[in-house]
Amino acid sequence: MxxxxxxxxxxxxxxxxxxxxxxxxxxxxxxxxxxxxxxxxxxxxxxxxxxxxxxxxxxxxxxxxxxxxxxxxxxxxxxxxxxxxxxxxxxxxxxxxxxxxxxxxxxxxxxxxxxFFASVRHIEAGPSISETFGNQSMWADELQPRQVILLFSILLTASR
Structure with a gap:
């Protein structure tokens, strides 16, 4: 709750x-x-x-x-x-x-x-991953595109 x-x-x-x-x-x-x-x-x-x-x-x-x-x-x-x-x-x-x-x-x-499905939403981009988590080389090497999308989604949700 x-x-x-x-x-x-x-x-x-x-x-x-x-x-x-x-x-x-x-x-x-x-x-x-x-x-x-x-x-x-x-x-x-x-x-x-x-x-x-x-x-x-x-x-x-x-x-x-x-x-x-x-x-x-x-x-x-x-x-x-x-x-x-x-x-x-x-x-x-x-x-x-x-x-x-x-x-x-x-x-x-x-x-x-x-x-829940097929809706259209206006999304405003928030800070980049490097701005949020610092400029660490591990992000570019270790994150796969799917993980970046998930992380981006979490950041958008958290910023509301």
């Missing part, structure tokens, strides 16, 4: 796609959070297909179905979160997708998917 009081967030959609994912959503108790777990406690979250050339599973079933649903979402879309929560029935995911909506203060059937 410590995040809601200083208005650090309005609503959060918390999605976990891993084995026993619902166990992570069970720990959430703050208001205005929707949790989604791709598998129930005691269940595995299964992959959709494997690349036999490299021997690696390429995508999980839940992530694939979520991605397919979201490909059609635009800022003008009218789909609601209750529709998003049914994207991967057990017959397709081969696991039980578990979601919690009781922490949300409005009915899930009235929440547009675009409240």
């Amino acid at each position: 410590m995040f809601i009081y200083p208005l650090r967030y309005h609503e959060i959609l918390f999605i976990v796609d891993t084995c026993q994912a619902a166990s992570m959503g069970q720990l959430v108790y703050s208001p205005n959070i929707i949790t989604v777990g791709s598998s129930a406690v005691g269940e595995d979250s299964l992959s959709l297909h494997v690349d036999n050339d490299i021997g690696v599973f390429m995508s999980d079933r839940y992530s694939y179905h979520a991605s397919e649903f979201l490909k059609g979402i635009t800022p003008e879309s009218r789909q609601t979160m209750d529709q998003f929560l049914t994207i991967c029935p057990k017959s397709q995911c081969l696991s039980t997708v578990v979601h919690r909506t009781e922490l949300l203060r409005r009915p899930i059937r009235t929440v547009p998917v675009t409240d």
